Amino acid sequence: MTTAAITEETKAGDANGATAREGRGDLLDQVSASPRPRVSASSSPSPSSPPRAEEIAVRVVGLVKRYADGTEANRGIDLEVGRGEIVSILGANGAGKTTFLRQLTTELRPTAGRVEVFGVDADREPRRAKGMMGVAPQEAGLFESLTVREHFELFARLKGLAKREARAAAAEVMCGLDLVREARRRVGALSGGQRRRILVGLALLGRPPLLVLDEPTTGLDPDSRRAVWQVIRRAVAAGATAILSTHYMEEAERLSDRVAVIAGGRLAAIGTLEELFARLDKTYRVTWRDEFGAERSNLFGTFAEARAFVARESLSEFSIARVSLEDVYFALAGRRLTDAGGAAGGTNVTGAAGAAGETRKEGAR
């Protein structure tokens, strides 16, 4: 039986209510609805207009991390994040995202370069810089025998809040992250997703002006993920700035003002979604399975070119969709999102197939 699907990617807005950020999906729809400008992808970061000096929340200049064994995790990252911005950082495992965020949060000393948080040199005055941050590390253990409420209240106190303020902050965060019912439960009895939400909640305590969240929604179910997005949006609507790393393209698309791609310890690109899409010289993706069951895809400049390819190859099962952020990511980062080693699946954007398209083999599923 022959089946074909021609789909348009739709990005519905978050159904959980309106905030200042709720238009993110709509923005993407607008971008998707009109043909994107075709500008060749380059290896340098995009010329996204930087924030004005007085509006800068985080300034990173020439950040390098070289370990004792000679491994270079970061090779000179420059980045400016404006106040009230949400910047998502994409990159394969091992690309340098976590190293970058750990340098930002002062946990890891840079080999070279400088990080300023609201004008404070984070390396020279780490406590002052940390006082303006809420940090959710990628991997941090909680205290199994403490209850959820105790975690929030005690850590709020450690953030400098008075007892009453700490109690209020704990209640606010538990409410926002749907943890009220778990307030009296010990953390040891909670699921991995609930623990992840607690880590995000700890970062939000005391409404810090800067949120640094390392993969805040990894391992969360869709409802919990939306709850986390919602609290991040609320925090930003209230004046905070957020920098987060993620493996989820949808998260980056829905949350971010700008998306940064880190590859090989360098900032491969940074810009708004429009700017990043503009760097990909393709608009449509044809996806099909080859005779071995492996998913393959080609990118094309126009819908007509995509249809012509389908006809020429006599594809029986295929889909044509607008290119996604993932396609842009592959083009910019040059490899799969899941592994910087790039061993599994052999998936580079190759540009080998056909005049109008590039073939990507996703690997048999």
Next chain:
Amino acid sequence: MRRRVRDAACVFRIHLARLRAEAGPFLLAALVFPVAMFWFASRVSGVRAGDPKSLGFLAGAVVFSISLTAISWLGYLLLENRFTGRLKLFATLPLAPSSYVFGILIFAVAQAAAGTATLLVVARAVGVRARLDAAGASLLGATVTLTMLCLCGVSVVIAARARSFAEGTLYTDALGAGLVILAPVFYPADALPRAVGAAAAWLPTSCAARAAETTLAGGHAVAPQLLALALMSAAALALGFRLMRWRED
């Protein structure tokens, strides 16, 4: 300063709350093993409850309790904090490293006080009566506190330097019991080979046992031991502070 004290108190409360669910290991380290050792030593040597030697064994049990609590149990918690990523929760806060360490030290001293007091009560229940007056009790308190601080310093050093959780727990387990076994606590000092005996005399557990035995017997002449313990505590804690990595290089 006020903020640091408050932060240290919070760190103390966080660790104290752990005891609710993890009281078992603490009771084993602070009470069950030392009481068993006291009973074993008394039976093997044929010392009865009223014998002055029994106070020596009681002093040994107190030191054994402190050693197990400070190094085996607390060292384990510090290693756990480091290797399970809990330390990150503190390190990413605007918290002074000293507040974290002092919070842990308050927790340790509270445990030592609880363990020692319980041991004295248990000893009294089996007929071993310590001759403690107010000054003696203060000196015993100082001995317990300084010993705990010194051994906590050793724990901080192990927790900071261990390359893995397994390596760290191996050191804490070995030292927790080893420092008591090497010190002539449950046997006469002259039973050791001369070189080992000379070295063992300078162990913090040896100093602590001598001071504890003296005060339990009603004596007050423990200044040299307290001075030695204070110096060793300062050295161990200074080294621990120096080695503890709040920020990674």
